Each structure stands twice: as structure tokens, then as C-alpha cells.
Amino acid sequence: MFSLLQQECKMSYLLCFVLSHPCCWLRHSQKFLNFLQSFFRRAWSSAEKLDGKTVLITGANTGIGKETAKDLAKRGAKIIIACRDMEKAQEALKEVIETSGNDNVKCMKLDLSDTKSIREFAEAFNRDEPKLNILINNAGVMVCPYGKTADGFETQIGVNHFGHFLLTHLLLDLIKRSAPARIITVSSMAHSWGSINLEDINSEKSYDKSKAYSQSKLANVLFSHSLAKRLEGTGVTTYSLHPGVVKTDLGRHLNGPLQFFMKISSPLLKTPVQGAQTSIYCAVEPSLENETGQYYSDCARTSCSSAGKDDNLAQKLWELSCRMLNITWA
Numbered sequence: 001m002f003s004l005l006q007q008e009c010k011m012s013y014l015l016c017f018v019l020s021h022p023c024c025w026l027r028h029s030q031k032f033l034n035f036l037q038s039f040f041r042r043a044w045s046s047a048e049k050l051d052g053k054t055v056l057i058t059g060a061n062t063g064i065g066k067e068t069a070k071d072l073a074k075r076g077a078k079i080i081i082a083c084r085d086m087e088k089a090q091e092a093l094k095e096v097i098e099t100s101g102n103d104n105v106k107c108m109k110l111d112l113s114d115t116k117s118i119r120e121f122a123e124a125f126n127r128d129e130p131k132l133n134i135l136i137n138n139a140g141v142m143v144c145p146y147g148k149t150a151d152g153f154e155t156q157i158g159v160n161h162f163g164h165f166l167l168t169h170l171l172l173d174l175i176k177r178s179a180p181a182r183i184i185t186v187s188s189m190a191h192s193w194g195s196i197n198l199e200d201i202n203s204e205k206s207y208d209k210s211k212a213y214s215q216s217k218l219a220n221v222l223f224s225h226s227l228a229k230r231l232e233g234t235g236v237t238t239y240s241l242h243p244g245v246v247k248t249d250l251g252r253h254l255n256g257p258l259q260f261f262m263k264i265s266s267p268l269l270k271t272p273v274q275g276a277q278t279s280i281y282c283a284v285e286p287s288l289e290n291e292t293g294q295y296y297s298d299c300a301r302t303s304c305s306s307a308g309k310d311d312n313l314a315q316k317l318w319e320l321s322c323r324m325l326n327i328t329w330a
Contacts, residue, residue, distance in 0.1 A: 044277060044299035048284040050077035054131050054178070055283070056171075058082045058110060058164070059139025061092040064186070064243050067276035068136060072283060073100035080129070082110040082121065083139065112139055112163030114150040115325065122170035131178035132171060134283050137164040137185040137220075143209040153324070154202040156209075160216035165223055165321050169329050172236075179235030180289065183227065184282045187220035189242045189297070192305040194218035196317055201324070219317060221295060221308035226318050228293025230330075237292035239282040240308075244298065246275030 050072055060069040060081040073079045073096050081096070083089045089107035096105050108124065111117035125132070140160045149158035168175075168183060175181045194214030197203070203212050224240035231238065246269060281299040282288060295304035307313060322329050 044281055044285075046281075046284055048075065048286065050075040050134075050284065053077045053133040054080070054129060055134040055136065056080045056082060056125070056132055057136040057138050058112065058167070060096075060136075061085060061088040061107075063272050064246055064276040064279060065136075065138040066092050066096070067272045068138065068279045068283075069096045069105070070099045071276065071280050072134075073097075073102040073105055075284065076102065077104075077134070079105045080125070081105065081107040083107070084109065084111040084113075084117075110167075111150075112159045112167070113155065115163075115166055116150070118163060118166050119170065122167060125171060126174055129174070132174050133178050133181045135168065135171060135175060135181075135183045136279055136283065137168065137183070138279065139163075140186065140216075143213050145209065146203070146207045148202070152202070154204075154207070154212060156212045156216045157201060157203075157219065160213075161219035161223065162321060162325060164220070166325050166327065168223075168227070169325075169327055175236055176231075176234050181236045182283060182288075183224070183236065183238045184279060185220045185224045185238070185240045186243055186279060187224075187240045187295070188213075188217040190214045191217040191221045191308055194305075195307065196222070196313060198316055198320060201320060218305070218307055221304050222310070222314040222317050223321075224295075225293045225309065225311075226314040231292070237289065239288065239292075240295050240304070241278045241282055242295075242297040243275040243278055244270040246270045246272055 053076075055069075055072050055077045057065050057069050057072075057079065059065045060079075061083040069079050069081060069092070079096060079102070081089050081092055083092075086107065086109055089109075093105055093107045097103050108121060109117070110121040141156055144155055147155040149155060149162075151158070151162075153162050164185060175183065190213055192214075194211070194217055196215060196218060200206075201215075203215075221240045224238045228238040278296050278299050282296055285299075291301065294301050295308065296302060318329075
């Protein structure tokens, strides 16, 4: 149980856990102090406008993606909501328009578990949209039972990493032409407990849903790190982030005890609005123009795990991703 709490519930639950398990204090004291620091940090806010900018957000029909869309729409951006369920997407579109007063919002069908859908989406986007200033790779799945995507990838690595890897690749020329531009990938603190199994990336030999989730989130950090190096000098910058532990339906696959723990810890969790703030920060904060490839949490730059900065691992994952998706991306 504790391993999963480490992966996705550390910051918000650490206080309760340490109080009930004093023996863990020495081992986790620094993490607890980091939690306190973030808890008392002054909230970030900005009046930065995005008039004339185009923003694409995956999975923006619910949760922090939808709240990110609302905020950026209020700032004047054109918003494209990309998600699999078009009925929910239409509902989200209406809500974003009503909340923001900005009717320059549209939704497009995108299934990140199917490379055919990703390619069709990218073809339509490149045809219809003259620019893309901000791409937010927000959609994801968490600790779900073992399954495979349409292309045979394990679901979590397939949706969370391979899907966004391919999408970004297919939109990159347009993003470069739109520079200055930003590519934001929503990861998680769970990446800190992840490892990349290059020999069994699809967890076919053995499957642990928590480890598979952590692997996919580490892949997000490594992708953003590698992409930054490849985009030096283009005017396109990259960011990965931990949104916090948020009250959304993403944890619907947690087991019974953890569902109960989530419920009783609910007062410590972030709302979707609060959870969206770091994504918004990475999208609009002017001071980040000169930063790229870094990792953020609570609207501030912070350290990712040592694995998340491993250039050798990042290169191997990049090469593996290209092979599995049958693309050439130097």
C-alpha cells in the first residue's frame, strides 16, 4: 500500500502517514519538509494574455485539462479540446465557452490508444490550423488493469507516453513555425519511483499496475528532457510537471483500501482548479521563456528524479519509442 501512496499521493498524504507511522519520519523527513514548503508557498497568479495564440489540450473534457482550457480561454487563446469521447467533449466545450466568454473553442476527436486515430487527428489539425503555440499533453490513464492499445502497447505506457510522443512528432513542424511555442507534458511525482524496462516496455512478462504507471510517468519526464535538447535554437521550449494529488476520476482503478484512504484524505487533495495551476503556469509564465526541459510542481521549478535526468536512458527510450511507432525522429 505504501508504495502506491509514494507514487501518486505523497505530498497530500504524507502528513497523515508520518503522524501514524513515526518510524518513517527520518526516512521521509526531507519529503515532508518539501510538502510543508509547497503548502505555505504563496499562490501563483498572472494576468498574462494569450490573444492570437492557439492552444491544444489533450483530455480536456474533464479534470485538470478542462480547468486548464477554461483558464487559457479566459486569457484570449483559441482552444482545441482533443479527446476520445466526443459527447463529453461537446459538454466540456459548452462549459468552457460559458465560463470564459470566449467562443473560439472547438473539439476534435483523438484516441491516444490508437495510432491510426492520432495520425488522422494530426493530419486534420495540420490542414485546418495555421499555428499551434501551446501543446499540452495532459490526457492519461492511471493504475488500470492490464490491457493493450489498438497497436498492442500496454495501456499506460501506450496512452501516457507513446500516444503523446507520436502526437508531438506529427505536430512538431507546425509548432516550430509557430515559435515562440511551448510543449507541456503532465507527468507525476510517481515518476520518482519508476524505472524504464527497455527489455519489456509493455509489461508482458509481468505486470504491476503501479509500476507500469510510474514507468509511463518517468517516460513523460524523459521525453520532455530529450525533446528540449533536440529543439535548442528553434524557439520551442518544453516542460514536464506534477499537478498535485487532485480530486478527479483518474484514480477510479485504485483498489478498495486506497479508495477508502483517498476518501478520508479528501480535505487534503487539490481541486481540479488547483491541480491545473502548474499546467497554466508552464503555459503562460513569461519568465519560463528561457527555461526548457525542466520539471515543475506547485507553480515552481523543482527537481525530478535522477532517472529523469539520465541522458543515456532518455536516448535509449527515444530510440525504442521511434522503433515501436515506426517513425524516424533524430
